[in-house]
Amino acid sequence: MSPDFLPTLRQRFGQQCSTAAALCEQHGSDEGSITAPPPMAVVFAESTQDVQDAVRLCAQHGVPIIAYGAGTSLEGHLLAVHGGISLDVSRMNQVLQVHAEDMTVTVQPGIRRKALNEAIKDLGLFFPIDPGADATIGGMTATRASGTNAVRYGTMRENVLALQAVTASGDLIRTGNRAKKSAAGYDLTRLLVGSEGTLGIFTEITLRLHPLPEAVRAATCTFASIADAVHTVIETIQMGVPIARVELLDAATVGMVNRYSQLSLREAPMLLMEFHGSPAGVQEQVEQVQAIAAEHRAQDFEWAETPEERTRLFTARHNAYFAGVQSRPGSRCITTDACVPISRLADALLESVQDAQDSAIPFFLVGHVGDGNFHFGYLIDPDDATERDRAEQLNHRLVSRAIAMDGTCTGEHGIGIHKQDFLREECGDGAIAMMRAIKAALDPLGILNPGKVFAA
Amino acid sequence: MSPDFLPTLRQRFGQQCSTAAALCEQHGSDEGSITAPPPMAVVFAESTQDVQDAVRLCAQHGVPIIAYGAGTSLEGHLLAVHGGISLDVSRMNQVLQVHAEDMTVTVQPGIRRKALNEAIKDLGLFFPIDPGADATIGGMTATRASGTNAVRYGTMRENVLALQAVTASGDLIRTGNRAKKSAAGYDLTRLLVGSEGTLGIFTEITLRLHPLPEAVRAATCTFASIADAVHTVIETIQMGVPIARVELLDAATVGMVNRYSQLSLREAPMLLMEFHGSPAGVQEQVEQVQAIAAEHRAQDFEWAETPEERTRLFTARHNAYFAGVQSRPGSRCITTDACVPISRLADALLESVQDAQDSAIPFFLVGHVGDGNFHFGYLIDPDDATERDRAEQLNHRLVSRAIAMDGTCTGEHGIGIHKQDFLREECGDGAIAMMRAIKAALDPLGILNPGKVFAA
Numbered sequence A, B: 001m002s003p004d005f006l007p008t009l010r011q012r013f014g015q016q017c018s019t020a021a022a023l024c025e026q027h028g029s030d031e032g033s034i035t036a037p038p039p040m041a042v043v044f045a046e047s048t049q050d051v052q053d054a055v056r057l058c059a060q061h062g063v064p065i066i067a068y069g070a071g072t073s074l075e076g077h078l079l080a081v082h083g084g085i086s087l088d089v090s091r092m093n094q095v096l097q098v099h100a101e102d103m104t105v106t107v108q109p110g111i112r113r114k115a116l117n118e119a120i121k122d123l124g125l126f127f128p129i130d131p132g133a134d135a136t137i138g139g140m141t142a143t144r145a146s147g148t149n150a151v152r153y154g155t156m157r158e159n160v161l162a163l164q165a166v167t168a169s170g171d172l173i174r175t176g177n178r179a180k181k182s183a184a185g186y187d188l189t190r191l192l193v194g195s196e197g198t199l200g201i202f203t204e205i206t207l208r209l210h211p212l213p214e215a216v217r218a219a220t221c222t223f224a225s226i227a228d229a230v231h232t233v234i235e236t237i238q239m240g241v242p243i244a245r246v247e248l249l250d251a252a253t254v255g256m257v258n259r260y261s262q263l264s265l266r267e268a269p270m271l272l273m274e275f276h277g278s279p280a281g282v283q284e285q286v287e288q289v290q291a292i293a294a295e296h297r298a299q300d301f302e303w304a305e306t307p308e309e310r311t312r313l314f315t316a317r318h319n320a321y322f323a324g325v326q327s328r329p330g331s332r333c334i335t336t337d338a339c340v341p342i343s344r345l346a347d348a349l350l351e352s353v354q355d356a357q358d359s360a361i362p363f364f365l366v367g368h369v370g371d372g373n374f375h376f377g378y379l380i381d382p383d384d385a386t387e388r389d390r391a392e393q394l395n396h397r398l399v400s401r402a403i404a405m406d407g408t409c410t411g412e413h414g415i416g417i418h419k420q421d422f423l424r425e426e427c428g429d430g431a432i433a434m435m436r437a438i439k440a441a442l443d444p445l446g447i448l449n450p451g452k453v454f455a456a
């Protein structure tokens, strides 16, 4: 890197550019368990032109550039492992265009999911993808995120219609449009969704919205065992019940959530469910699921009677991660994210519970189980290398189990740095070679978030 | 190309290789209106190894290789514009693995959609994607096909879970797995879906299946005008009614279908609808749509009372293309395939009807209108260059109209040769450059179906 780089960057971006240590530190770390030296500067982009100029400067000087949304990713996505700068797009947070009549919206990448839903709620529409954290739409697009509603509404893969992105050379491209389907050439939109900032930086994102359901009901239901809860889920999905949300927590995790969110839920393996539809449709779904649950010796359903109660329950679920971390003060969390075909969910989960219990490492367990996706959070002492190793081995065995069941190492968090070995195990060398060839073709200098998804 | 190529090919493939003129002719042409000299040989692949060996031989000799499924594509996809051989995969037509409990199936690429559905129907499952022709799953994957059920069940984009493919160097890769969602690296599956044989040749395809609906009802309903029919559709979609099929035919096309399929449908603008769900759910949908239709001065719904009647109606719809072509003996058909946001459907359609009527070129008009997708078939005299030009101009104006409405030039047929200028108009040079870079990276010799999607 030439010594002109930082001065040129400062000259172009003025107050929008900072090298303050704390800021750089914050932009070069995450909730995960890996660390790296911070980026050398943070640039706050306020426009598409800013993004283009920053990328062009980096291209001229061969400097890595790492897009930054809300910083809630978990796998080392933001770490400046090859140096470079962080490009914070959180100030690009406007809703640009709403087409209520088509249920689409175009936003800037820095808007957060809650702010987006706030902005559109008077239209009777909502955007369903809800990672536990209040992430940005850009970050969610880049990680192919999902959340509790994905079982019914899909993930970012299904809900991003079109993108505007800045390429590695600073050019602006558009992919897709507002048509619901298209067979027009290579699916660049889907290629960029999930590319973790390594193929382009999004400056506009067009999303599908969904009508706020006419009727909503939410309930918790506890079971004598995790197996009973999981089999209830499997049969619900196999019957084709269009359940909107179905989350699993094990007994210990319910306890952690109770303490963190001041709730008094029954501390037993629990499903947290939500049903969307017409009043009659919801009633039909509820009866179907109650019948299945009864066969698995469920306790009664406890209904959240008001919208506030519902929000309280799901907020508590969304905070399960922090509830878990707080349950062991000073701990860091290694989060697993396997996703398996629904018929294998019980095996994948129960074998992994047994393994974790045998290891004696404290953990929490939650899951978007309707999709076959679940998260263990192994709560480790960051200063204890043995513990970290044991947790990583647990994670590795869990992933190998999922892959052997024709599942994936990551349902929604992405690869970042932390899951690169798992990706290789999952896809094989051929697919990785294809990914590398695409990366080399679209970013020949390797400046866009290098070292993520696979080693640079 | 070296003179050894054909002898070497013959040696490797024996009876599976043919240079018979009629066979080559048939493999190098389609229903569309463009022609080119035929491929020099046809190889019938019977195994993944055959596909690998054929690709490797072509790579060694720098010879183009064009995968061939059922030959029903419409945009010149199969034309040997740069010479080379056709690789017919229709003998690779086995169901390899069914996982009824996960609603997934893995098939060879040469199986046709009807045969697949025949094979799985006893499991209570079906595969919904249904182009009018009885296409192969490989061809449908390569064109990102859809059909009448897409409004409810999605297209090949949403229903292909994983692929095994032979790359341009003859290597075998796997993309994806049977997990319902995944954030594991670049989405190679979605990149390959719709790549028209230019990035890889599929040898195994894993699909999502759907439960056969508990209740099905189908009806036709006629309207005083196309506008009334279209507004009924728009409001149905905007209300979020999960209708399974909603097809439009204009009055003249109903007449053509009547004559071709020996039916006696009322010759007026018509919607052909199907409702799937629980009995109560279907009833709810029917009432909603009937109320909307009534506001648009619809005639009564005529119900298809038996499964046979339903099949007869939709088979007639699927044959509308041939009914159209037969209505003008000796004609060839130029098919449009625009798809627009649902709120713009009436404008896009009605302006295009007016334009076509003004041109005095005979046409038929059908549409998967629930998705905003519709097809004019301009029926031209293939020996009349003026007529062809006028039809191409109609098509071009229609596409420009769709693009101006934030739609696409092709909802489901793909680009092939015929729509390359439209693709450029739609995506802009930046996106095309990105597609070309990907093609060059994954197929540096340019042997996989060169000259399709964009010029070689």
Ligand SMILES: Cc1cc2nc3c(=O)[nH]c(=O)nc-3n(C[C@H](O)[C@H](O)[C@H](O)COP(=O)(O)OP(=O)(O)OC[C@H]3O[C@@H](n4cnc5c(N)ncnc54)[C@H](O)[C@@H]3O)c2cc1C
Binding pocket: A031, A066, A067, A068, A069, A070, A071, A072, A073, A074, A077, A078, A089, A109, A110, A130, A131, A132, A133, A135, A136, A137, A138, A139, A140, A141, A142, A143, A144, A145, A146, A147, A148, A196, A197, A198, A200, A201, A202, A203, A318, A319, A321, A322, A412, A413, A449, A452
């Ligand atoms: C408590 C907690 C719960 C969570 N629960 C879930 C969950 O349920 N489901 C789920 O999917 N995830 C979950 N996550 C993970 C995280 O929220 C998601 O990965 C989220 O998508 C990250 O968004 P972000 O805005 O924070 O992105 P960041 O962390 O800022 O960035 C993530 C990646 O996206 C890239 N990026 C950011 N913006 C852009 C842009 N404009 N253009 C191109 N690339 C960009 C970055 O370079 C980086 O590679 C959770 C995290 C936490 C801490």
Ligand SMILES: Cc1cc2nc3c(=O)[nH]c(=O)nc-3n(C[C@H](O)[C@H](O)[C@H](O)COP(=O)(O)OP(=O)(O)OC[C@H]3O[C@@H](n4cnc5c(N)ncnc54)[C@H](O)[C@@H]3O)c2cc1C
Binding pocket: B031, B066, B067, B068, B069, B070, B071, B072, B073, B074, B077, B078, B089, B109, B110, B130, B131, B132, B133, B135, B136, B137, B138, B139, B140, B141, B142, B143, B144, B145, B146, B147, B148, B196, B197, B198, B200, B201, B202, B203, B318, B319, B321, B322, B412, B413, B449, B452
């Ligand atoms: C009457 C009629 C109605 C139609 N209606 C519809 C409709 O409603 N919806 C719709 O989407 N389409 C429709 N089509 C178009 C056509 O049926 C689709 O494009 C279909 O997907 C083509 O499949 P195929 O097996 O015939 O492929 P082919 O025509 O044989 O090939 C199409 C393309 O796929 C590639 N290909 C084939 N097999 C493979 C493989 N194994 N690996 C990689 N590439 C491969 C070929 O190289 C070519 O580029 C219709 C066509 C007709 C004639």
